[in-house]
Amino acid sequence: MPYVSRSTDSSIDGLFEQPQEGRAEEFLADDDPAVIAFNNKPLPVAAVSARQFKLQLLAAGLLDSVDAWVAQQSRDVQIAYEYSGTFVRNSPMMETGFSAMGFTPQQIDGFFVAAAQL
Known part of the structure; x- marks a missing residue:
């Protein structure tokens, strides 16, 4: 007990x-x-590969919205999005981006759990 x-x-x-x-x-x-x-309860996922992250964006119908948001960000954010091999759940870029998309912390966790399964 x-x-x-x-x-x-x-x-x-x-x-x-x-x-x-x-x-x-x-x-x-x-x-x-x-x-x-x-x-x-699924364990939190701290990071996923770029492939997993972007395929989950596609599966969630968010890829075009995120691409448009990234295009409006600073050059360093654009470079990080395009060339990162790994996307880390609690990085400032992730928190800013998910906040801009209206995600709650629980939805972000769910996104990373789903992405990790791809």
Whole structure:
């Protein structure tokens, strides 16, 4: 039976075998639906290849919009988009671009998880 810590939105953000100092926790059974859902949640993806990233843009119907947005950015952003071999989830360019497209952090995570499967 794990000790569970929750984030501010009440979702589980960690499971522990022992109480963790400085964390508000509760004790839940291993077969509790919230524990099962947390254990089955896909791991965050920190980076994907350029091929995966751009194919996921295509699959999501965003490739043309992103290409147009990049064309309006500074030259260094344009070069990074065109020549990067890897796209890193938490880089400033990613955060700026996804914010411009109206993505939430959860949607960005979902995008990278989907891209990693390509």
